[in-house]
Each structure stands twice: as structure tokens, then as C-alpha cells.
Amino acid sequence: MTTRIGELVERFGGQLIGSADVVVTSIAPLDMADEKNITFLSNPKFRNAAAKTKAAALILSPADDETIGQTFSGARIVTKNPYAYFARTSQFFEQKKKRPPQPGIHPTASVDPSAKIAPSATIGAHVSIDGDVVIGENVVIDAGCVIGRGAKIGANTHFYPRVVFLDGCEIGENGIIYPGAVIGSDGFGLANDGGAWIKIPQVGRVIIGNDVQIGANTTVDRGALVDTVIGDGVKLDNQIQIGHNCRIGDHTAMAGCVGVGGSSIIGKHCTLGGAVGVAGHLEIADNVHITAASNVSRSIREPGHYAGSYPLDKHEEWQKTASVVRNLDTLRDRVRELEKTIKEIKDKSL
Amino acid sequence: MTTRIGELVERFGGQLIGSADVVVTSIAPLDMADEKNITFLSNPKFRNAAAKTKAAALILSPADDETIGQTFSGARIVTKNPYAYFARTSQFFEQKKKRPPQPGIHPTASVDPSAKIAPSATIGAHVSIDGDVVIGENVVIDAGCVIGRGAKIGANTHFYPRVVFLDGCEIGENGIIYPGAVIGSDGFGLANDGGAWIKIPQVGRVIIGNDVQIGANTTVDRGALVDTVIGDGVKLDNQIQIGHNCRIGDHTAMAGCVGVGGSSIIGKHCTLGGAVGVAGHLEIADNVHITAASNVSRSIREPGHYAGSYPLDKHEEWQKTASVVRNLDTLRDRVRELEKTIKEIKDKSL
Amino acid sequence: MTTRIGELVERFGGQLIGSADVVVTSIAPLDMADEKNITFLSNPKFRNAAAKTKAAALILSPADDETIGQTFSGARIVTKNPYAYFARTSQFFEQKKKRPPQPGIHPTASVDPSAKIAPSATIGAHVSIDGDVVIGENVVIDAGCVIGRGAKIGANTHFYPRVVFLDGCEIGENGIIYPGAVIGSDGFGLANDGGAWIKIPQVGRVIIGNDVQIGANTTVDRGALVDTVIGDGVKLDNQIQIGHNCRIGDHTAMAGCVGVGGSSIIGKHCTLGGAVGVAGHLEIADNVHITAASNVSRSIREPGHYAGSYPLDKHEEWQKTASVVRNLDTLRDRVRELEKTIKEIKDKSL
The missing domain is CATH 2.160.10.10 (Hexapeptide repeat proteins)
Structure with missing residues (x-):
């Protein structure tokens, strides 16, 4: 069950650079793809992996196409959202592989x-x-x-x-x-x-x-x-x-x-x-x-x-912190008291 | 399937003010009730809605009956707990509407x-x-x-x-x-x-x-x-x-x-x-x-x-707060140190 | 369905002290065991209960055997991990009591x-x-x-x-x-x-x-x-x-x-x-x-x-604490300010 790259572009859009007649059997991640696969680059931090991929075709963004795309020897599909394109392409291959349901009502159903x-x-x-x-x-x-x-x-x-x-x-x-x-x-x-x-x-x-x-x-x-x-x-x-x-x-x-x-x-x-x-x-x-x-x-x-979740810590640290948390209003009151005292000291020393 | 208000009072108690022969088909909230419904006032903050309700009958507390009840033209059921009365009345109407179960063992059961x-x-x-x-x-x-x-x-x-x-x-x-x-x-x-x-x-x-x-x-x-x-x-x-x-x-x-x-x-x-x-x-x-x-x-x-749950905040605020929480015992130690220093300063200045 | 203590030791190891021919029907906790039971002591805090148990046999650690074991009149199984021994023995008795499954496919299965x-x-x-x-x-x-x-x-x-x-x-x-x-x-x-x-x-x-x-x-x-x-x-x-x-x-x-x-x-x-x-x-x-x-x-x-979970408190206390938590970064800043001021005061007074 092979698929022409051209068929993918007809279904899901994107700009095809290279031959529409490149055929693939499925989609795979950059580092697992071989010459029967199409792959995708959705995150710039994987550009190095994209440079080394063996895939027959690559889905990527216009920005990535300007750099990494230039050295890729296979077909490229350039699209604004390569990750969404991957999702659709992956669905397409899954659909082809899936056993079709057999319409009807099972005899044990009530x-x-x-x-x-x-x-x-x-x-x-x-x-x-x-x-x-x-x-x-x-x-x-x-x-x-x-x-x-x-x-x-x-x-x-x-x-x-x-x-x-x-x-x-x-x-x-x-x-x-x-x-x-x-x-x-x-x-x-x-x-x-x-x-x-x-x-x-x-x-x-x-x-x-x-x-x-x-x-x-x-x-x-x-x-x-x-x-x-x-x-x-x-x-x-x-x-x-x-x-x-x-x-x-x-x-x-x-x-x-x-x-x-x-x-x-x-x-x-x-x-x-x-x-x-x-x-x-x-x-x-x-x-x-x-x-x-x-x-x-x-x-x-x-x-x-x-957001609002209490931070994780080593158990002993957590115990110390939690005991202070329980008395936080006291700590605040102590800071207030200090502020008052310092003001008095400063006022006096003027 | 109508129900006389009198039947409700016989089943569930409460003091009936008005005709026992008022008939209703179901219970509805104050603002959705019409002349075929009984309604209920369980929270004083809805008194305004009660004043405007179109219901044929109203379940309410003695306190609410003294005020809002006086202007209501339909039948009233006065009870200490109008919310519980609503629950029982609602169950009663549901029971009437429900398909009765059909006793017996389904042929597919084991x-x-x-x-x-x-x-x-x-x-x-x-x-x-x-x-x-x-x-x-x-x-x-x-x-x-x-x-x-x-x-x-x-x-x-x-x-x-x-x-x-x-x-x-x-x-x-x-x-x-x-x-x-x-x-x-x-x-x-x-x-x-x-x-x-x-x-x-x-x-x-x-x-x-x-x-x-x-x-x-x-x-x-x-x-x-x-x-x-x-x-x-x-x-x-x-x-x-x-x-x-x-x-x-x-x-x-x-x-x-x-x-x-x-x-x-x-x-x-x-x-x-x-x-x-x-x-x-x-x-x-x-x-x-x-x-x-x-x-x-x-x-x-x-x-x-x-109670004890950590407060929600804007993500950036939460990040700041959480970083202080992690070091709360240090903060407490700094306050202690300040208290000590201030005591020294005050002692000296005496 | 009785079991010889000797059979347990053959299956699960441990050192038997006493007769291998003591028979029991099941395992029970120290305080619930009678002369038909074997029991176990896995936590030193239950030594008192062990001293009073009526069990026919006792599983315990070498350390506990040196003390409490000496006064126990029944058979003892001494093992490094009495709790694990209890688990295995309990499984053994459960297995004996359980109805064996009846292999085959139920006629309603599909x-x-x-x-x-x-x-x-x-x-x-x-x-x-x-x-x-x-x-x-x-x-x-x-x-x-x-x-x-x-x-x-x-x-x-x-x-x-x-x-x-x-x-x-x-x-x-x-x-x-x-x-x-x-x-x-x-x-x-x-x-x-x-x-x-x-x-x-x-x-x-x-x-x-x-x-x-x-x-x-x-x-x-x-x-x-x-x-x-x-x-x-x-x-x-x-x-x-x-x-x-x-x-x-x-x-x-x-x-x-x-x-x-x-x-x-x-x-x-x-x-x-x-x-x-x-x-x-x-x-x-x-x-x-x-x-x-x-x-x-x-x-x-x-x-x-x-660890990392926010401490539980009385609701009113929690409200106070949570309000301080929300402003913890402010509290820290106030402490910093105090530290600065005090340093100034001390510097000046030198």
C-alpha cells in the first residue's frame, strides 16, 4: 500500500517541492524514517535530526525550508503547521491500514x-x-x-x-x-x-x-x-x-x-x-x-x-517549608513589627 | 398526569395556605415555572424571582411566607426546609413519569x-x-x-x-x-x-x-x-x-x-x-x-x-511565589536575624 | 483442611523451632488468632499482643524470637521478613480455600x-x-x-x-x-x-x-x-x-x-x-x-x-495563610528592604 506524495498534497495542501511521484508507505519520526517513509520537522530543535534523516519526503515550515530544506535530497512539503500536517497524514495512513468495520448487528447484541x-x-x-x-x-x-x-x-x-x-x-x-x-x-x-x-x-x-x-x-x-x-x-x-x-x-x-x-x-x-x-x-x-x-x-x-501548585522538594526540606507555611501570617506580623520598630529608630535618630 | 397540591401536603407535610385542589403537573424553578407548575423558594436571595413567578403553587419557609408569601396569589406550602421539600416533590413527579421496570430476567442474562x-x-x-x-x-x-x-x-x-x-x-x-x-x-x-x-x-x-x-x-x-x-x-x-x-x-x-x-x-x-x-x-x-x-x-x-489548597494565580505570579515558598525557611531565618539585630541596636541606643 | 507447620517451612523456608506436626487451618492477626491459627509478628510495637496471642504457631524475626519468642509455647518460624512470610502463607491458605476455576469457554462468550x-x-x-x-x-x-x-x-x-x-x-x-x-x-x-x-x-x-x-x-x-x-x-x-x-x-x-x-x-x-x-x-x-x-x-x-503538598488547616487559618502566600514575593521584598535599612543604620552608627 504505497501513497504518492502528490496525493497527500492534493488532500492536505501545502507547497510541494520535488517530484509528486515519490511514493511512501507511512509516516515516521525523523530518526526512525527510512526511504519508504515521509517524515516531518515541527520543532526547530530537531533540525540536526532533519539534516540526517533518510526519509523519502519531509514536511516542514517555510522557515525551516529556507535552511534545512535546502540540503534535503527528497521531496518537501512546505506548510505553515507541519505538526498538524503530520497528524492528518498519519490519520490517512492509519485509515488505509485499518480493517474496515463490518456493518450489521452482532447476534449477541440486545x-x-x-x-x-x-x-x-x-x-x-x-x-x-x-x-x-x-x-x-x-x-x-x-x-x-x-x-x-x-x-x-x-x-x-x-x-x-x-x-x-x-x-x-x-x-x-x-x-x-x-x-x-x-x-x-x-x-x-x-x-x-x-x-x-x-x-x-x-x-x-x-x-x-x-x-x-x-x-x-x-x-x-x-x-x-x-x-x-x-x-x-x-x-x-x-x-x-x-x-x-x-x-x-x-x-x-x-x-x-x-x-x-x-x-x-x-x-x-x-x-x-x-x-x-x-x-x-x-x-x-x-x-x-x-x-x-x-x-x-x-x-x-x-x-x-x-497556575497554582505547591512545589515538590526533598522530604526534609518540604517538612521545614510546610511548617513555615502554617505560620505565615505570624511571619508577616513579625515583619510588620520590624518595619514599625525601624521607623521609630529612624525617626528618633533624625 | 396532574397532582392536587393537597396530595403533596398529605405525603410530605407542611402547612397549606390556599386551596388543596390547585393542580400541577411538575415542579420547576421560580423563573421557569408556569401555571401548571409548583415552584420553591429556598434561598432569600431569590425573593425577587419569587415575587414574579407564574407558578400555581409555592413552597417556602415561614420567614419568607411572612414577606413574599403575602403577595403570592397561588397556593403556598409553608415548611421549615423548602429545599428538602423540593427534592421530595421532584422525586414524586419523577416517579410518576418513569417507565416502571419490567420484572424478570432478561434472556441474555447469565x-x-x-x-x-x-x-x-x-x-x-x-x-x-x-x-x-x-x-x-x-x-x-x-x-x-x-x-x-x-x-x-x-x-x-x-x-x-x-x-x-x-x-x-x-x-x-x-x-x-x-x-x-x-x-x-x-x-x-x-x-x-x-x-x-x-x-x-x-x-x-x-x-x-x-x-x-x-x-x-x-x-x-x-x-x-x-x-x-x-x-x-x-x-x-x-x-x-x-x-x-x-x-x-x-x-x-x-x-x-x-x-x-x-x-x-x-x-x-x-x-x-x-x-x-x-x-x-x-x-x-x-x-x-x-x-x-x-x-x-x-x-x-x-x-x-x-481547608488546605494552594491558591491559583497568574502563571508569572505563581512562579515568583513558588520560588519564595521553596525558600521560606531561609526567609524566616532572615526575619529572626533582623529581630536580633534590631534588639541589639535598641539595647545599644538605650 | 488443615496444614502442618512443617509444610509451610518446606514451601517458604525459615527456621522451625518446635514441632513440625502442629496443624493450623489459617493465618490470623495476633489478637484474633486462636489455637487453630498461625499468626505473625512483623512490627516490634505489637510484642505485647504477641505475648498474649493464643495462636498455635508464630512467625517472627530473629530479634523478636530472642525476646518474645522465648515465652511463646507454640511452634515458631523464625525468618528475616515475617511480613513477607505472612503474605506467602496467607496466599497459600487462600489458594486452598478458593473454588478452582472451571476451564472452558462460557456459552455466552463471543x-x-x-x-x-x-x-x-x-x-x-x-x-x-x-x-x-x-x-x-x-x-x-x-x-x-x-x-x-x-x-x-x-x-x-x-x-x-x-x-x-x-x-x-x-x-x-x-x-x-x-x-x-x-x-x-x-x-x-x-x-x-x-x-x-x-x-x-x-x-x-x-x-x-x-x-x-x-x-x-x-x-x-x-x-x-x-x-x-x-x-x-x-x-x-x-x-x-x-x-x-x-x-x-x-x-x-x-x-x-x-x-x-x-x-x-x-x-x-x-x-x-x-x-x-x-x-x-x-x-x-x-x-x-x-x-x-x-x-x-x-x-x-x-x-x-x-514531598510537596500544601498543609491542611482550620478553614479560617487557611484563609489567612493563603492570603499571605499570594503575596509572598512582596513579603520577601519587605524583608530585603529591612535588611538594607538596618545595614544603613548600623553603618551610620559606627
């Missing part, structure tokens, strides 16, 4: 007769599909998934094994949900009455846009009265928890183990590093970037880069 | 002949039930659950899809376990021998009381030698980890992503905010409330409100 | 005809096994597991219910994977192009060594281009997230809720406490021990004990 399943969809072994579910063209539902009553799944979306997607929830087109994710479980809504907790029914849904990716064992709760909404292009890594009523803006990405409390609204094009915690009922503006392990306890109104 | 399943129980598709399991009246076990040998499930308890409930574990009545939760996996018990780890068998069980709710993908480990015990009325949100041998007191609630180390004992009526970490072998008193993202590394003997 | 399954393996209800899978001798795959195309599972390995083990992944011998774990889901690889994210195919695998234990709902992502590698003897607790391309060294153990970012390399014989976060692209040396709730944002080159 499907309610009222479900509407496109003939091009593939339903795996031991899947359960409840009444009034709607499944679009080319959808793939892997083994062991459970789809609740009235759920809607858009075209080309892929559920990996053992996804639970509960009643009334919806996802758009081209989505991916990884194994073990749970979409539409009840939000954590409770009223306290004399010490005991009374459950508040959660009657909202989870509504997910197009091109969304949800990681393994991630959970997104249904809304209490309104819906929980995940925008287009949102990417959630593994083991993330999104509380009820949250709204996550388009193209926001969150790394693993993030937790977002109920009713928080996160803007578009944000990135949250691993294990970031966001309290409930907050608002975070568009284009906010939060460093891993930070804890967001107030709304963030301005775009920018935020 | 059930050991020695299991005792109440005739009123509902066992979903692809469920596996091992030997000597006991399942009570009106229990619902959704698709894909796995119930281990000898487990006991009390009346009216509901397992959502894909719950794993392992050998010998028990849960009381009226419980809810959400999708993907794993109850009774082995605790993390290991002995180190010359660098390699030897597994210590975990022979305890998980014993769960009545009225307990366990969130999606939450894990509760079985005890090593004794049982792990979850008290009555405990509410656990999603993605919580409870280690082996823990005991969680009645009516304690934990928000998402909390982790509790092995052998810790947490009191009654505690609340743990999201992502709180509790180390192993600690004791936490009754009525302790811990702010989200705090890390509990010592026992807490006194009831009260505890 | 197995591709090209899969190679050892005749001694046990495949549970509703399991899905894809093409070209290889399953070794005495493997047990519990209900609801999903095994992807070409995966390999070594002899004596046990998958608890609902494990997902995706295409091409491999695990060695004597492994245990607990319920809900997901091995080989795609890593979180994305390229940003004008604000939208483009998925980077993840073509590596997860390769797991021998004697590895992986906890409930833990996730280990497949590599992007290379493999994610989990070394021999690694023990992962519940709800851990291991990013793509990571390499975890032999015999490293991680407690619950740890998150490791992509491409990080962790050494051998490390321990990570609960909820530790490790950023991506770091290296951690062998024999590094990290306290629970710490956040590792730089590589650790030296073995040792590291």
Missing part, C-alpha cells in the same frame, strides 16, 4: 425493536440498545456498550468497548468515546434534611457536539434541570469528571484526571492540564490555560495562563 | 441456578450473577452488571449498567450504584521482600448500609482481614476511591474524585469536597467538613471546617 | 475463531475475544471482559470482570487486572491547527511484564509511535492514569489516583503515594519515593524521599 439504526452502522457483541435510540450512518458501537432510551448518536461516531451512554443523551458526528466512559449518569444533587440527604432527581441530559473525543473511564453527568453541554471539538482525556449542568466551550481540551464541579462554565479554546480541579458554579473565560495540578476556586475572567 | 432472585426484581441484558447471590424485592440490575458469588442486594436497590459487585459484598435497601462502579475489588495490600512485592490476600468484604448512593466509576475496595464498611445514608459522587478497611460514617457525603487511603475511619455527617485526599490509617471526627482539593495527612479530632 | 486459547484457560460469560488473540495456560478471563485483536495474555494471568484490553497489547505471566481497567486506549495526542484539535493516531501498544497487578478502573494508554511499557512486578492501585509512551520500571508501586503524564519514564523500585501527579516528559530515577498528593513537575535524578 436491541430494542424501536431503535433506529443506520444500515451502515456496526453494533458489536453484547451491546444493549434501549428503545427509541437513533444511531447514524457509519457509527461503530463496540462490544459491551449500553445505550439508554432515546439516545442519539451522530454519523461516523465511534464508541469503544463498554461505553455507557444513558437515556436521552446526544452526541454529534465524528465523535470518539473511549472504553469505560459513562455519559449521562445522575449529577450529585442532594438536599440535606436534618442530617440525612435527599436525592434531587436529575432530569437534564448530556448534549455533546461534533468532533468530540472523550477518554477512557471519563464521566460526564447529566444536568439537574438544564442540560450538561459539551461543545464542538472538545477533547477530554481519561478519568475526567464533569459535573452536572456544566458547559464546556468549543475546542477546549482537558488532560487526564481533571475534575470540574457542577454548574461551572468553561470557555472556548481553553486547556486544562492534568488533574486540574475546578470548583462548582465558576465561570472561566475563553482562551484560559491552566497548569497541571492547579485548583481553581474562583472564576477566571481574563484569558491567560494560570 | 444467572447461576443457586442465586435467589425476588420475583419482583428486574435483571437486564448480559448481566452475570454468580452462585448463592441473594437479590431482594424490586431490585433493578441494569445491563452488563456482574454480581459475584454470595453477594446480597437489599430491596429497592438499583444498579445502573456495568456495575461490578464482587463476591460476598452486601448492600442494604434503597441503594443506587451508578455505571462503572466497582465494589469489592482487592485492596492494595503488598509486602516487600527484597525489592519485589508479594500480594497479601484480601479476605474482607464491603458492607454497605441502607440509602447509600455510589457514583459512576467509583471504586470501593474489600477489606484485607476485616470488612470495609459504608454507613447508612452515605453519598459518594463519581470517581471516588475508598481503600480497604475504611469505615465511612452514616450520612457522610463526598464529592467527585475524592481518594481515601486504606484503614481510615471517617465520622458521621462529614462532607468532603471534590478531589480531597485522605491518607491511610487516619481518623476523622463526626461533622468535619473539608474544602475541595485539600489533602488530609493527619487525623482530625474536632468537628469543624478545614 | 470468541473469534482465529483466537488461540489454551485448554486450561477459563473464559467467562459475555466475554468478547477478537481475532488472533493468544491466551496462555490457566488464564482466567472473568465476565464481560473485551480482548482486542492480536492481544497476548501470559500464563496464569487473571482478568477480573469488565477489563478492556485492546488490540495488540500484551501482558506476561501471573498478572492480575482488576475490574473496569482499560489497557491500550488511545493516548491523548492532538495537534492544534488554527484553534481546532487534530487527532494524532496512536499506533504503539501497551506491553506489560510478568507479575504485574493493575487496579480497578485504572487506565494505561497505548503509545503514540513507540510502546507504553510496564515493567515486571509493577503494582498499580485503583483509578491510576498512565499516559502514552510512559515506561514504568520493574517493581515500582503506585497508590490510588496517581496520574502520570505522557512520555514520562519512572525508574525501578519507586513508590508513588496516593494522588501523586507526574507531569509529562519527565524522568524519575530508581528508588525514588514520593509522598501522597505531591505534584512532580521536574525530573528527579537522585534516589530519595520527596
Whole structure:
């Protein structure tokens, strides 16, 4: 299965320098590529590796093409964003290698007769599909998934094994949900009455846009009265928890183990590093970037880069530091006292 | 499906002011309610919204009834805890709307002949039930659950899809376990021998009381030698980890992503905010409330409100602060030195 | 089912003092043991309990044997590591009590005809096994597991219910994977192009060594281009997230809720406490021990004990402290200013 470089440029653009008839079989990193590969240079610090690569073709930026490109003997594709070009090219090769799904419903699946399943969809072994579910063209539902009553799944979306997607929830087109994710479980809504907790029914849904990716064992709760909404292009890594009523803006990405409390609204094009915690009922503006392990306890109104995690240290150093931290207000008071005394001394000596 | 206000008061108490024959179809928030709804005022800051609501009936406190209640033209239910009343009323309407389960065992379920399943129980598709399991009246076990040998499930308890409930574990009545939760996996018990780890068998069980709710993908480990015990009325949100041998007191609630180390004992009526970490072998008193993202590394003997999370900041500010934090003991020593010098100066100038 | 003490010593070594013909039925803690039990003393602080134990036999260290052993009337097994001896003995008794698995493929399992399954393996209800899978001798795959195309599972390995083990992944011998774990889901690889994210195919695998234990709902992502590698003897607790391309060294153990970012390399014989976060692209040396709730944002080159978590406090105290933390660089500047002033005063007074 070879591919002409010309075909890549026809599909993904970029300026081709060299022969369109160079053929490659796959994409590989600079140092692993051989004469059957195309490779890419996305970071100037790898220019040395690019100078030595054996690849038949190279994807690179205009700036890198002016320097390193001049000595490369193969075909070059010049593009503003070589890393994105690599991603698309890699997808293209993967698609060619992949076994095509075999549309149809596995005989062990349990499907309610009222479900509407496109003939091009593939339903795996031991899947359960409840009444009034709607499944679009080319959808793939892997083994062991459970789809609740009235759920809607858009075209080309892929559920990996053992996804639970509960009643009334919806996802758009081209989505991916990884194994073990749970979409539409009840939000954590409770009223306290004399010490005991009374459950508040959660009657909202989870509504997910197009091109969304949800990681393994991630959970997104249904809304209490309104819906929980995940925008287009949102990417959630593994083991993330999104509380009820949250709204996550388009193209926001969150790394693993993030937790977002109920009713928080996160803007578009944000990135949250691993294990970031966001309290409930907050608002975070568009284009906010939060460093891993930070804890967001107030709304963030301005775009920018935020951080807040306690520094790691040798254990003995940490013990000393932590003991001072506990008494920081005393330390500040001592500094105030010193300032006062020094002022008195200076005043006197004048 | 309409409901007379009088029926609500008969079920849930409160003082009715106005006609018992007002009929409503559901409960809605103040600003979304129309003349077919009952609504509720649980927070004085929403009095303005209450003054404008179009609802046919209003649940409110005696204090609010003295003011805002006087101008409301519909029926009023006066109660000490309008939020709890809302929760109960909302449950009542949900119950009426819900499809009743269809008792029986799905033909794809795999059930050991020695299991005792109440005739009123509902066992979903692809469920596996091992030997000597006991399942009570009106229990619902959704698709894909796995119930281990000898487990006991009390009346009216509901397992959502894909719950794993392992050998010998028990849960009381009226419980809810959400999708993907794993109850009774082995605790993390290991002995180190010359660098390699030897597994210590975990022979305890998980014993769960009545009225307990366990969130999606939450894990509760079985005890090593004794049982792990979850008290009555405990509410656990999603993605919580409870280690082996823990005991969680009645009516304690934990928000998402909390982790509790092995052998810790947490009191009654505690609340743990999201992502709180509790180390192993600690004791936490009754009525302790811990702010989200705090890390509990010592026992807490006194009831009260505890916190400990590092503040978020703009990234550049955080970098400055974190570098000072690392050297806090030096800063404290410098302050000490200053205090000494100033004392010397003052002594001299006397 | 009784066991002669002599049989234990033949299997697990140690020096027997007393009769090899003493028989016991199981192992129990010092204070719970009776004349049918063997017990163990692994911590000198329990010597008093050892002096009072009713057990028929006692496992203890040479040092403890010199003191407490002299007064114990039953048989003694003297060994350098009584805790490891306890673990092995406990495993031995558990093994005897356990129902043996019943080899064969459950009639509800869905197995591709090209899969190679050892005749001694046990495949549970509703399991899905894809093409070209290889399953070794005495493997047990519990209900609801999903095994992807070409995966390999070594002899004596046990998958608890609902494990997902995706295409091409491999695990060695004597492994245990607990319920809900997901091995080989795609890593979180994305390229940003004008604000939208483009998925980077993840073509590596997860390769797991021998004697590895992986906890409930833990996730280990497949590599992007290379493999994610989990070394021999690694023990992962519940709800851990291991990013793509990571390499975890032999015999490293991680407690619950740890998150490791992509491409990080962790050494051998490390321990990570609960909820530790490790950023991506770091290296951690062998024999590094990290306290629970710490956040590792730089590589650790030296073995040792590291920590870094913000101290818990009463809520009001925490508020005061946190407000000072936010302004620590100002406090440091004030101290500098004071130092300067005092120097001036001293210089002047000379």
C-alpha cells in the first residue's frame, strides 16, 4: 500500500517541492524514517535530526525550508503547521491500514425493536440498545456498550468497548468515546434534611457536539434541570469528571484526571492540564490555560495562563517549608513589627 | 398526569395556605415555572424571582411566607426546609413519569441456578450473577452488571449498567450504584521482600448500609482481614476511591474524585469536597467538613471546617511565589536575624 | 483442611523451632488468632499482643524470637521478613480455600475463531475475544471482559470482570487486572491547527511484564509511535492514569489516583503515594519515593524521599495563610528592604 506524495498534497495542501511521484508507505519520526517513509520537522530543535534523516519526503515550515530544506535530497512539503500536517497524514495512513468495520448487528447484541439504526452502522457483541435510540450512518458501537432510551448518536461516531451512554443523551458526528466512559449518569444533587440527604432527581441530559473525543473511564453527568453541554471539538482525556449542568466551550481540551464541579462554565479554546480541579458554579473565560495540578476556586475572567501548585522538594526540606507555611501570617506580623520598630529608630535618630 | 397540591401536603407535610385542589403537573424553578407548575423558594436571595413567578403553587419557609408569601396569589406550602421539600416533590413527579421496570430476567442474562432472585426484581441484558447471590424485592440490575458469588442486594436497590459487585459484598435497601462502579475489588495490600512485592490476600468484604448512593466509576475496595464498611445514608459522587478497611460514617457525603487511603475511619455527617485526599490509617471526627482539593495527612479530632489548597494565580505570579515558598525557611531565618539585630541596636541606643 | 507447620517451612523456608506436626487451618492477626491459627509478628510495637496471642504457631524475626519468642509455647518460624512470610502463607491458605476455576469457554462468550486459547484457560460469560488473540495456560478471563485483536495474555494471568484490553497489547505471566481497567486506549495526542484539535493516531501498544497487578478502573494508554511499557512486578492501585509512551520500571508501586503524564519514564523500585501527579516528559530515577498528593513537575535524578503538598488547616487559618502566600514575593521584598535599612543604620552608627 504505497501513497504518492502528490496525493497527500492534493488532500492536505501545502507547497510541494520535488517530484509528486515519490511514493511512501507511512509516516515516521525523523530518526526512525527510512526511504519508504515521509517524515516531518515541527520543532526547530530537531533540525540536526532533519539534516540526517533518510526519509523519502519531509514536511516542514517555510522557515525551516529556507535552511534545512535546502540540503534535503527528497521531496518537501512546505506548510505553515507541519505538526498538524503530520497528524492528518498519519490519520490517512492509519485509515488505509485499518480493517474496515463490518456493518450489521452482532447476534449477541440486545436491541430494542424501536431503535433506529443506520444500515451502515456496526453494533458489536453484547451491546444493549434501549428503545427509541437513533444511531447514524457509519457509527461503530463496540462490544459491551449500553445505550439508554432515546439516545442519539451522530454519523461516523465511534464508541469503544463498554461505553455507557444513558437515556436521552446526544452526541454529534465524528465523535470518539473511549472504553469505560459513562455519559449521562445522575449529577450529585442532594438536599440535606436534618442530617440525612435527599436525592434531587436529575432530569437534564448530556448534549455533546461534533468532533468530540472523550477518554477512557471519563464521566460526564447529566444536568439537574438544564442540560450538561459539551461543545464542538472538545477533547477530554481519561478519568475526567464533569459535573452536572456544566458547559464546556468549543475546542477546549482537558488532560487526564481533571475534575470540574457542577454548574461551572468553561470557555472556548481553553486547556486544562492534568488533574486540574475546578470548583462548582465558576465561570472561566475563553482562551484560559491552566497548569497541571492547579485548583481553581474562583472564576477566571481574563484569558491567560494560570497556575497554582505547591512545589515538590526533598522530604526534609518540604517538612521545614510546610511548617513555615502554617505560620505565615505570624511571619508577616513579625515583619510588620520590624518595619514599625525601624521607623521609630529612624525617626528618633533624625 | 396532574397532582392536587393537597396530595403533596398529605405525603410530605407542611402547612397549606390556599386551596388543596390547585393542580400541577411538575415542579420547576421560580423563573421557569408556569401555571401548571409548583415552584420553591429556598434561598432569600431569590425573593425577587419569587415575587414574579407564574407558578400555581409555592413552597417556602415561614420567614419568607411572612414577606413574599403575602403577595403570592397561588397556593403556598409553608415548611421549615423548602429545599428538602423540593427534592421530595421532584422525586414524586419523577416517579410518576418513569417507565416502571419490567420484572424478570432478561434472556441474555447469565444467572447461576443457586442465586435467589425476588420475583419482583428486574435483571437486564448480559448481566452475570454468580452462585448463592441473594437479590431482594424490586431490585433493578441494569445491563452488563456482574454480581459475584454470595453477594446480597437489599430491596429497592438499583444498579445502573456495568456495575461490578464482587463476591460476598452486601448492600442494604434503597441503594443506587451508578455505571462503572466497582465494589469489592482487592485492596492494595503488598509486602516487600527484597525489592519485589508479594500480594497479601484480601479476605474482607464491603458492607454497605441502607440509602447509600455510589457514583459512576467509583471504586470501593474489600477489606484485607476485616470488612470495609459504608454507613447508612452515605453519598459518594463519581470517581471516588475508598481503600480497604475504611469505615465511612452514616450520612457522610463526598464529592467527585475524592481518594481515601486504606484503614481510615471517617465520622458521621462529614462532607468532603471534590478531589480531597485522605491518607491511610487516619481518623476523622463526626461533622468535619473539608474544602475541595485539600489533602488530609493527619487525623482530625474536632468537628469543624478545614481547608488546605494552594491558591491559583497568574502563571508569572505563581512562579515568583513558588520560588519564595521553596525558600521560606531561609526567609524566616532572615526575619529572626533582623529581630536580633534590631534588639541589639535598641539595647545599644538605650 | 488443615496444614502442618512443617509444610509451610518446606514451601517458604525459615527456621522451625518446635514441632513440625502442629496443624493450623489459617493465618490470623495476633489478637484474633486462636489455637487453630498461625499468626505473625512483623512490627516490634505489637510484642505485647504477641505475648498474649493464643495462636498455635508464630512467625517472627530473629530479634523478636530472642525476646518474645522465648515465652511463646507454640511452634515458631523464625525468618528475616515475617511480613513477607505472612503474605506467602496467607496466599497459600487462600489458594486452598478458593473454588478452582472451571476451564472452558462460557456459552455466552463471543470468541473469534482465529483466537488461540489454551485448554486450561477459563473464559467467562459475555466475554468478547477478537481475532488472533493468544491466551496462555490457566488464564482466567472473568465476565464481560473485551480482548482486542492480536492481544497476548501470559500464563496464569487473571482478568477480573469488565477489563478492556485492546488490540495488540500484551501482558506476561501471573498478572492480575482488576475490574473496569482499560489497557491500550488511545493516548491523548492532538495537534492544534488554527484553534481546532487534530487527532494524532496512536499506533504503539501497551506491553506489560510478568507479575504485574493493575487496579480497578485504572487506565494505561497505548503509545503514540513507540510502546507504553510496564515493567515486571509493577503494582498499580485503583483509578491510576498512565499516559502514552510512559515506561514504568520493574517493581515500582503506585497508590490510588496517581496520574502520570505522557512520555514520562519512572525508574525501578519507586513508590508513588496516593494522588501523586507526574507531569509529562519527565524522568524519575530508581528508588525514588514520593509522598501522597505531591505534584512532580521536574525530573528527579537522585534516589530519595520527596514531598510537596500544601498543609491542611482550620478553614479560617487557611484563609489567612493563603492570603499571605499570594503575596509572598512582596513579603520577601519587605524583608530585603529591612535588611538594607538596618545595614544603613548600623553603618551610620559606627
